[in-house]
Amino acid sequence: MMSKYRTVTAAHQGHRHGPITRVFSPSDLGQQLKPFIFLDYLDTPLHSDFGFGFHPHSGIATLTHQLDADVDYEDTSGQKGIVKAGGIEWMKAGSGVWHKGKPTGSEHAQGFQLWVALPAGVEEEPSEGQYLPPERIEHADNTRVLTGQYQTAQGHVNTPTDMNYFYVDLSTHAEWSFITPAHHNVAWCYVQKGSVVVDGQTYFANTLLIFEEDTGHPIQLSSAPESTSAVLFGSAQRHAYNLVQGRYSVHTSAEALRKGEQKIQAIYQSLIKQNKI
Numbered sequence: 312m313m314s315k316y317r318t319v320t321a322a323h324q325g326h327r328h329g330p331i332t333r334v335f336s337p338s339d340l341g342q343q344l345k346p347f348i349f350l351d352y353l354d355t356p357l358h359s360d361f362g363f364g365f366h367p368h369s370g371i372a373t374l375t376h377q378l379d380a381d382v383d384y385e386d387t388s389g390q391k392g393i394v395k396a397g398g399i400e401w402m403k404a405g406s407g408v409w410h411k412g413k414p415t416g417s418e419h420a421q422g423f424q425l426w427v428a429l430p431a432g433v434e435e436e437p438s439e440g441q442y443l444p445p446e447r448i449e450h451a452d453n454t455r456v457l458t459g460q461y462q463t464a465q466g467h468v469n470t471p472t473d474m475n476y477f478y479v480d481l482s483t484h485a486e487w488s489f490i491t492p493a494h495h496n497v498a499w500c501y502v503q504k505g506s507v508v509v510d511g512q513t514y515f516a517n518t519l520l521i522f523e524e525d526t527g528h529p530i531q532l533s534s535a536p537e538s539t540s541a542v543l544f545g546s547a548q549r550h551a552y553n554l555v556q557g558r559y560s561v562h563t564s565a566e567a568l569r570k571g572e573q574k575i576q577a578i579y580q581s582l583i584k585q586n587k588i
Contacts, residue, residue, distance in 0.1 A: 317498065317528045319509050321521040325501075330355030334501055334519055337426075337554050337561050343521065344497055345550035346472055348561060349426035350543075352503065352517075353377075357420050362413030365588050367578065368404035369571030370434040370562035374468070374476065375400040376457055377414060377422035386410035387578050388438045397445030399457060401468045404560075405429065407574030408438035409582060421503075423543060425476065428550045431563045433471045435570065441468055453484040459546075461489065474547035481507065481534035481541060488531045491546040498522040498530060498546040505540025508533040 323340065325332040334350040335341055341348035348371070355361070357380065365385075375382060377396055384400055385391035387409045394400050396417065402410055414420040449456050451464035458466040459475030466476070475495070479487050482505075491498055499521050500507075506515045513535050514520060522530055534540040552563035560575070562568040582588045 315528060316510055317522045317525060317530045319512065319520045320523050322514060323519045325352065325517050325519065332517060337556050340519070342554060344499055345554060346428045346474065346547050347425065347497065347499070347545050348428050348554060350501065351424045352501070354421050355419070357414055357418060363411055365409045365411045365582060367407065367409045367559045367575040369407040369560040369575055370404065370429055370567060371560070372401065372403040372427045372429060372471070374425045374427065374457065375412065375422065376478070377420060379417050380414040380420040380422065381416035383413040383415050384410065384442065386438070386440050387582070388440055390440050390442065392442060394442050395445050397448060399443040399448065399468060401441040403429070403439045403471065405434060405436040405438045407571050407578060409578050426561070427470070427472070427474070428552070428554060428561055429471055431552060434562050434567055443467060453480045453487065472547060475545065477544045479532070479542050479544055481505065481532065482539040485534045486531065488529045490529045491526055493526050494548045495526060495546040496524045497549050500532065500542045500544040503541045503543060505538040506535040507540050507542060508535055
């Protein structure tokens with residue numbers, strides 16, 4: 312008997328290195344999940360010297376969402392400040408940017424950084440950052456809408472591609488159901504904590520679930536009995552371009568990558584002159 316729900320086609324465990332779990336990257340599952348090409352989950356006690364110094368990107372956008380720590384940020388588009396816990400740090404790197412961030416204001420940090428592949432043309436636009444406080448993040452029931460839309464809740468990040476990106480807390484609502492837009496043939500979720508049941512199968516924390524491409528059926532998640540669970544969810548139309556990778560950059564062509572790395576090098580020289588690195 313066929314399931315009335317969108318089924319899981321693959322389940323993968325993330326790889327932990329130090330305080331970070333690498334869930335997927337452009338060189339592995341990012342090829343299948345693009346425009347979602349990279350996801351890191353940070354879970355660590357904080358100490359005074361913990362942080363991420365100036366580092367570059369081009370050709371992508373990054374979305375950082377800390378659950379329980381503030382982020383002290385600065386970028387080379389001229390912005391700096393603090394995003395409070397539960398807010399969003401969105402950096403469209405475009406043609407090239409350097410930025411840095413330091414979790415602060417808490418004894419512990421749990422959060423995610425997502426990379427999104429940019430379409431041709433957009434990847435060569437100037438960098439642009441958006442830093443949204445937690446009060447700008449809309450909720451519907453147990454769903455925090457980081458981008459896209461769920462029920463009446465709307466995301467406020469100016470994403471270059473139509474994408475849903477939600478944080479779903481299953482501790483107050485035992486079930487969650489969602490029908491993606493008809494053109495969203497990519498859909499996945501990451502079990503951050505607890506365990507969830509999908510179509511009768513139980514999946515535990517630190518598991519990435521990839522859903523079938525059929526968009527006619529809802530995705531349904533249930534918290535396993537006596538489990539306090541939460542997941543990160545994403546859906547979008549598949550990115551139509553190749554992933555051409557550099558060390559910190561992902562572009563749609565070798566020529567676009569060359570331009571991005573050239574811009575990154577020029578910014579690097581400027582940061583040296585400013586004694587920032």
